[in-house]
Amino acid sequence: MRLTVFNGSNRGKASNTAILLEQFLAGFIEQAANEYETLYLIHEKDQTRCVEAFKEAETVLLAFPLYTDCMPGVVKTFIEYLEPLCGRDGNPALGFLVHSGFPESVHSHFVRRYLEKLSRRLGCRCLGTVIKGGSEGIRAQPERMSRKLFRLFFELGRIFGKTGQFDKKIVGQFARPVRFSKLGLLGARLGAKMGDMLYWNRLLKKHGAYDKRFARPYEPDKQ
Numbered sequence: 001m002r003l004t005v006f007n008g009s010n011r012g013k014a015s016n017t018a019i020l021l022e023q024f025l026a027g028f029i030e031q032a033a034n035e036y037e038t039l040y041l042i043h044e045k046d047q048t049r050c051v052e053a054f055k056e057a058e059t060v061l062l063a064f065p066l067y068t069d070c071m072p073g074v075v076k077t078f079i080e081y082l083e084p085l086c087g088r089d090g091n092p093a094l095g096f097l098v099h100s101g102f103p104e105s106v107h108s109h110f111v112r113r114y115l116e117k118l119s120r121r122l123g124c125r126c127l128g129t130v131i132k133g134g135s136e137g138i139r140a141q142p143e144r145m146s147r148k149l150f151r152l153f154f155e156l157g158r159i160f161g162k163t164g165q166f167d168k169k170i171v172g173q174f175a176r177p178v179r180f181s182k183l184g185l186l187g188a189r190l191g192a193k194m195g196d197m198l199y200w201n202r203l204l205k206k207h208g209a210y211d212k213r214f215a216r217p218y219e220p221d222k223q
């Protein structure tokens with residue numbers, strides 16, 4: 001199988017998307033005849049190169065982080081550039097990986113519906129959407145904390161490389177929790193107060209945005 005991968009993270013090669021793809025692709029090339037090419041949408045100044053790669057692809061994996069319950073602008077721009085390919089004969093089979101900061105997969109359900117509709121409009125066979133919540137920590141935490149996750153992504157890629165399908169069992173595992181139980185929610189809130197806030201505040205400080213963390217630039221009277 002020849003797989004064309006589009007990494008839709010604004011962080012490009014330093015992204016959680018790249019880390020998850022690395023594991024998936026290591027599994028994918030377990031089949032000696034398999035090959036892949038990865039394009040980073042954020043680094044592509046010329047969208048026509050991405051459109052050409054899509055046009056020539058046999059199978060496409062579009063992977064991106066959830067941004068405001070949807071997708072980063074670079075992904076939306078890329079999708080809009082695909083419009084001339086709608087309904088074209090020979091469009092590639094199309095699969096998606098969406099991962100998010102929030103651990104609950106429900107946040108990605110609407111974008112999954114959008115992606116299925118997109119596949120129909122393009123006339124691509126849809127291979128489905130892998131959803132994984134709770135991805136923000138991956139880049140920052142020691143590798144041993146992600147060992148199980150990496151093993152599953154490797155396995156997902158290995159099975160995909162063999163069958164051309166996402167393994168339903170692993171996809172189901174990734175999708176949990178869909179929503180937190182009441183107890184889970186309590187735990188998550190506590191975790192957010194203690195751990196996440198420290199993490200995000202550190203990032204805000206690093207980028208000189210800490211003092212503006214409650215800013216509402218789009219509020220009507222501020223414009």
Ligand SMILES: Cc1cc2nc3c(=O)[nH]c(=O)nc-3n(C[C@H](O)[C@H](O)[C@H](O)COP(=O)(O)O)c2cc1C
Pocket residue numbers: 009010011014015016017018064065066067068069070099100101102103107135136137
């Ligand atoms: C501008 C922006 C918007 C985001 N919106 C959401 C969101 O709506 N829901 C969510 O669960 N995570 C959201 N996230 C978190 C990212 O999905 C998460 O941090 C992800 O791991 C980033 O992956 P990357 O390193 O591949 O870019 C957002 C992050 C950014 C920077």
